[in-house]
Amino acid sequence: AALLLLIAEHPTPPAPKTYPRPLPIQALALRPGQNEDEDTILVGGYHEITEWSVKSGQLVKRRGSMPQRITALRLAPDGRTLAVAGGEPGVWGSAVVVDLNDDKQRTEVARAAELFFDAAWSNDGTRLAIAGGDRSVRLWDAKERRQLLDFEAHADWVRSVAWNSEGKLLVTASRDKTARIHRAEDGHLLANFTDEEAPQLAALFTPTNEGFALSGGGKGRVTEWFADTADKYIPKKPKKNDAKKTDKPKRELTPQEKIEAEYE
Numbered sequence: 338a339a340l341l342l343l344i345a346e347h348p349t350p351p352a353p354k355t356y357p358r359p360l361p362i363q364a365l366a367l368r369p370g371q372n373e374d375e376d377t378i379l380v381g382g383y384h385e386i387t388e389w390s391v392k393s394g395q396l397v398k399r400r401g402s403m404p405q406r407i408t409a410l411r412l413a414p415d416g417r418t419l420a421v422a423g424g425e426p427g428v429w430g431s432a433v434v435v436d437l438n439d440d441k442q443r444t445e446v447a448r449a450a451e452l453f454f455d456a457a458w459s460n461d462g463t464r465l466a467i468a469g470g471d472r473s474v475r476l477w478d479a480k481e482r483r484q485l486l487d488f489e490a491h492a493d494w495v496r497s498v499a500w501n502s503e504g505k506l507l508v509t510a511s512r513d514k515t516a517r518i519h520r521a522e523d524g525h526l527l528a529n530f531t532d533e534e535a536p537q538l539a540a541l542f543t544p545t546n547e548g549f550a551l552s553g554g555g556k557g558r559v560t561e562w563f564a565d566t567a568d569k570y571i572p573k574k575p576k577k578n579d580a581k582k583t584d585k586p587k588r589e590l591t592p593q594e595k596i597e598a599e600y601e
Contacts, residue, residue, distance in 0.1 A: 352385035352401045366410035366419065367391075368437065379419065381407030386421065386435075400440060404431045409455045414462040418479070420446075422453040422467060432456060432467045434479070446477045447484070455497050459504040464521075466507055468495035474509060474524065488524030490517065499541040506564070508550050510537035516552035518564050528567035533560065 364381035368388070376391040384405055388398040404423035411420040417438045424430035430449035436442035447453065451470030458465055464485065465477045474495055476486040491511035498509050500521070507519045516537045518528040535555030542564065543549040549570060553559040561570040 349402045349404070350384055352383055352399065352403075356383070364407045364410040364423075366412050368412060369416060379410050379412075381410055381421075381423070386410070386419075400435065402443070403433065406452065408453065411456045411458055411465075413458045413465075413479070414460065418462070420456040420458065420465050420467075422456040424449070424452040426452050430469050430471070432465075432475075432477075434465070434477075444482065447475045449473070451494075454494065457498050457500055459500045460502055461504060464504065466498045466500065466521075468498040468509060470494045472511075474498055474507065474519070476521065486524055488519075490519060490524070491515065493536075496537065497539045497541075501542045501547050506542070506547075508540045508542055508552075508564070510540035510552050510554065512536040514554075516540045516550065516562075518550065518567070528564060530560075530562050530567040530569075532562070532569045 360383055362380060366379040368377045368379055370376045374392050377397055378389045378391060380387045380389065384401060385403050386400045387396060389395065390397055403421055405425045407421060407423040409422040417436060419435045419437055421433045421435060430451050430453040431445055432447040432453050434444045434446050446465065447467050449469050449471045453467055453469045455468040456465060463479050465479060467475045467477065472489050472491050472493060472495060473487055474490040475484060478485050490509050491513045493511050493513035495509050495511050498507055500507060505521055507521050508516065509519065510516045514533055514536055516530040517526060519525065520527055530552060533554060533556060537552050537554040540550060540552040543551055543561065548564055549561050550564045551559055551561055562568060563570060
């Protein structure tokens with residue numbers, strides 16, 4: 338970390354005028370407009386973010402001077418502040434905050450010697466959590482424009498980070514095959530989910546009950562677990578109804594149907 342401070346800011350080359358070949362898209366964000374006709378989609382490109390009209394599919398704007406590879410685009414609750422996470426794999430990581438209404442308002446809020454994979458705003462938009470390939474999670478204060486916390490969250494890449502609704506807890510997922518709950522105040526580890534045998538690529542608190550968390554990864558499945566104990570949630574099987582099912586009452590036959598039934 339000390340040596341990293343001595344390294345000059347990594348130069349950001351301009352985005353290409355045209356793309357000679359298709360580029361994998363790793364980050365998207367919906368930007369709501371004043372009405373549905375003005376909604377746009379923000380797309381991570383090569384050293385740039387492109388903005389497209391939802392209604393027409395036409396290119397609206399290109400924003401350059403961004404990280405080489407963009408792995409996450411997260412719009413703040415104010416609808417205009419965009420967090421951009423990414424970097425150059427194996428070389429450097431960069432997290433940038435951009436004012437979409439004023440492109441000159443652009444701040445690099447974190448830098449590392451490895452790619453940043455994810456970012457998440459707290460519900461009130463005052464703090465930004467950044468997950469990186471250096472095994473750490475960083476918290477940035479949007480009001481004071483400074484870093485609040487930097488803690489080692491896992492033993493390998495941190496691929497995903499998310500807040501709970503109160504902004505007191507963070508859930509993370511990692512290539513070390515674990516998902517964890519941390520206290521946002523100081524990064525203290527509260528729960529460590531270890532029941533998976535594959536890298537965990539995404540995690541979040543369940544929207545309806547934040548006593549549970551969800552995580553998913555290389556096994557192609559999503560697992561629900563208790564946020565306080567990190568035990569896997571196993572739903573109870575419904576009890577079999579031993580009572581005999583009663584047959585539905587038969588409809589009384591009409592006189593014509595009775596005659597036909599007797600004939601048969």
